[in-house]
Every structure is written in structure tokens, then in C-alpha cells.
Amino acid sequence: xxxxxxxxxxxxxxxxxxxGLANAVRERDLKLAIVVNEIGEIGIDxxxxxxxxxxxxxxxxxxxxCSLTGDLLQTLDKLDSEYDVxxxxxxxxxxxxxxQIIDALRLRSGAITESILTAVIIDPLRINELxxxxxxxxxxxxxIADLIIIxxxxxxxxxxxxxxxxxxxxxxxxxxxxxVSLKGPLESGLEKELLPWLT
Amino acid sequence: MAHLNLHPCAVQMxxxxxxxxxxxxxANSLRDFLGDLGSNCIAGGGTLIGHIKGIATLAGxxxxxxxxxxxxxxxxxxxxIPDNTNELCITLNVLVFGIxxxxxxxxxxxxxxxxxxxxxxxxxxxxxPAASDYPLALHGAGTGAIYxxxx
Numbered sequence: 001x002x003x004x005x006x007x008x009x010x011x012x013x014x015x016x017x018x019x020g021l022a023n024a025v026r027e028r029d030l031k032l033a034i035v036v037n038e039i040g041e042i043g044i045d046x047x048x049x050x051x052x053x054x055x056x057x058x059x060x061x062x063x064x065x066c067s068l069t070g071d072l073l074q075t076l077d078k079l080d081s082e083y084d085v086x087x088x089x090x091x092x093x094x095x096x097x098x099x100q101i102i103d104a105l106r107l108r109s110g111a112i113t114e115s116i117l118t119a120v121i122i123d124p125l126r127i128n129e130l131x132x133x134x135x136x137x138x139x140x141x142x143x144i145a146d147l148i149i150i151x152x153x154x155x156x157x158x159x160x161x162x163x164x165x166x167x168x169x170x171x172x173x174x175x176x177x178x179x180v181s182l183k184g185p186l187e188s189g190l191e192k193e194l195l196p197w198l199t
Numbered sequence: 200m201a202h203l204n205l206h207p208c209a210v211q212m213x214x215x216x217x218x219x220x221x222x223x224x225x226a227n228s229l230r231d232f233l234g235d236l237g238s239n240c241i242a243g244g245g246t247l248i249g250h251i252k253g254i255a256t257l258a259g260x261x262x263x264x265x266x267x268x269x270x271x272x273x274x275x276x277x278x279x280i281p282d283n284t285n286e287l288c289i290t291l292n293v294l295v296f297g298i299x300x301x302x303x304x305x306x307x308x309x310x311x312x313x314x315x316x317x318x319x320x321x322x323x324x325x326x327x328p329a330a331s332d333y334p335l336a337l338h339g340a341g342t343g344a345i346y347x348x349x350x
Binding site: 009010011038039040041042044048051094095123125129130133134 | 203205207208209211246247248249250252253254256260261264266267268269272290292294327328
């Protein structure tokens, strides 16, 4: 079982990216489960994903990087042992610290710890504002990423995208960095990075 | 980090129109509501919009998604509302940093009143504050409830 943690601040485009990837995974006849952790009393993302007929597991009323870490591990164990899925996409809340999630995942034994990929999505339209206000959180999300996705490439100017790239590179010099619009089917740049890892 | 405290808030709304509207008019009205709500949250003391996102459902089926991340950015809309619709349910998750739960409720109610000045119909609003705050430094301490909602 492969595990993809799709991190990124609130509103960066995580759910939209997951929809594109999930549809691409389904086209390849791979079995997918999505674990969504949202802040708030009512889940919105899970409704959107379920509408598209994806298998969604929802963790509410807490954060999987701290108060719900145990619930996340329990859910993954269940998916691993009972549902025989090929890929689990974990969507942490936008305020989660993915480092804490990865630490918890690496501490447990089992097949999934062999194949974890962490992607972070950056919104180029407001990365600089977020860095100014929330640097520790945003920095930790970027630092841990194996893959950096710059969303909203259709809305941002080339200057804004370059600025976002520069900011990302300050905190993570090595991870592949892909600007995408995230609208419609999975874009080729993202497909090239993600799908070979799955197969 | 008091200015970054987060009081997550869900809002359930029922919008009824006195006339059957086309999908574009519905989308425009909802876009206006979300835009005004974002501005009112900041005017009410919010320091940063985390995300105001919503979903509109028609007869129980989601038909439109709404998203706002900044008062300086446009409301993003995905999906469509069928023409000749006269009632919609809207669920919003309002995640704004720095605004108190009371001020957030006031911003939501003020937005409703603002939109009602031009909306021909009714808008019922139920505000569901989170059971606990979401202090960013602690990443929340929720109930730990796990919801197995496999479809």
C-alpha cells in the first residue's frame, strides 16, 4: 500500500489536486482510499469527493498531526488489513504540521511505511502573506515535502509563480517543484511525478 | 499568537427565492454572500482568512462549491445550479484567524442582512460553532471522534 500525504495550507488547492489524482488512479484500475481531516464540525471536502464516487474516510473534530494521530493510524491499519487498497491519499487539515504526521507514520511498522510520499501545495497568490504571518507552520510544510506543487498557475502571474518558487526553494532546495492549474484532469507534470511512484 | 486563534464555525443556510432563478443568478448571489462575508470577517477583527468554503446542495445532492481565501481574491466557484431552482441548502465552513466566535457570528448575521437588501426571498441561517477552539500552536484538541463513512 502506497501512502501519499497531500499537505498545504488552508485553501491552497489540496482537494482539487486530490480529485485530479484520484480520477487518474481510478483510470488505471488501482484501488484508492482517501482519508480527509478537516477543521470544523461539518466536512465539506468529503462531500465533494464522495460525490465523485471515491472512497472517503473522514476524521473530524481534531487534527491528525496531534490529537487524532492515533485515529489516523487506526484508519490506515484498517485500510491496509481489510480493504486491500493500492493507494491511500491523506489530506491533513491546512493547519496541520505534516512532519508530525510523517514521524508518527514512520514509527509504526507495516508495509505502508515503505512507501510514503509527502507533497505540499503552495498558493502562489498568498504564499508571501502566509510566510509573514505563519512562517513556522508554512516552513514546516515546505521543508518536509518530497514534491512541491504550486497551484493556481492559471490565476497567478509568472512573477508570482517565480516568487513562490523562490520562497519554496529557501526552505526546500531539493524537492521537484511543479506549477499546475489543478483544473480538469491531472496535468502531465504532476502525472510524471506521481504515477511512476505508484506503479 | 492570540491574533491567530481560530474558532472554526460551520453555517447551515437555506436560501429560498420568491421566483425561480437561473443558475447564473444563484451563483452570483452566493458569490456576493461569500465575498461580503470575507470582508465582514476582516472588518470584525479577523487577521487572516484561512478558508471560507462551502457547498450548495439541491435535493440532497451537491451541485456547487464555493471558496474564498482572501478578501483581495475572487470567490472561486465550481459546479452549476440548474435553472428554475427556487431553494438551495448551503453549508459553509468558516475558518478565519483572529476573530472571536461572537464577532464571527455577528459578521455572518450582518452579511445575511446585507444580502437580504437585494435578495427577493428568505435566507435562514444556523451557526454551528465548533465544540472547541483551534489554537494554532497546539493544532487543536478535538473529541477524537472517528467517522467511518466509507461510501
